[in-house]
Amino acid sequence: MISSKDMVRDHGAVLFIYPQACTSGCTLQANGFKANIRALADRGYAVYGLSADEPAAQAGWKAEHSLPFPLLSDTDKQVLGALGALKPDRGITRCHFVIAKGGKVEDAQIGIGSKDSVPVAVAFVTGK
Structure with a gap:
C-alpha cells in the first residue's frame, strides 16, 4: 500500500x-507516461496511475x-471521489495531477483527453 504522504515525501509526483x-485510451495515456518517465524523473517527479480496477x-x-x-x-472510489474524478453516474473522468514534493498540487487537469494528458503534464513539469 502506498500512502499519499509516501508518494511525495522524497520527490514530486504525477498522478x-x-x-x-486495458482500454485503448487508457493504454495510450499510460504508454505516453512510460515514454516520458525519464524527462519527469529528471525533474524530480515519479509517475503513478490510479483507477478503480x-x-x-x-x-x-x-x-x-x-x-x-x-x-x-x-x-x-473514495480517493477518486475526493479528487473530483467521479462522474455523476460514478464513472471515472480521465485526469492528471502534478504534485510537488511535500504534497502541494501544482496542476490539476480534470476531464483531459487521453491524447492530451501526457503532453500537458510533461510541458508543465519541464516548462517546455
Missing part, C-alpha cells in the same frame, strides 16, 4: 487517473505493457 485498464487487472495490464510505475487501485 494520472484513467477510467479502465481490481489489483489483478492492474497487474496484468502493467505486465502486458511493461509499465515502469505503480498502478494504484481504488475499488471503492
Whole structure:
C-alpha cells in the first residue's frame, strides 16, 4: 500500500487517473507516461496511475505493457471521489495531477483527453 504522504515525501509526483485498464485510451495515456518517465524523473517527479480496477487487472495490464510505475487501485472510489474524478453516474473522468514534493498540487487537469494528458503534464513539469 502506498500512502499519499509516501508518494511525495522524497520527490514530486504525477498522478494520472484513467477510467479502465486495458482500454485503448487508457493504454495510450499510460504508454505516453512510460515514454516520458525519464524527462519527469529528471525533474524530480515519479509517475503513478490510479483507477478503480481490481489489483489483478492492474497487474496484468502493467505486465502486458511493461509499465515502469505503480498502478494504484481504488475499488471503492473514495480517493477518486475526493479528487473530483467521479462522474455523476460514478464513472471515472480521465485526469492528471502534478504534485510537488511535500504534497502541494501544482496542476490539476480534470476531464483531459487521453491524447492530451501526457503532453500537458510533461510541458508543465519541464516548462517546455
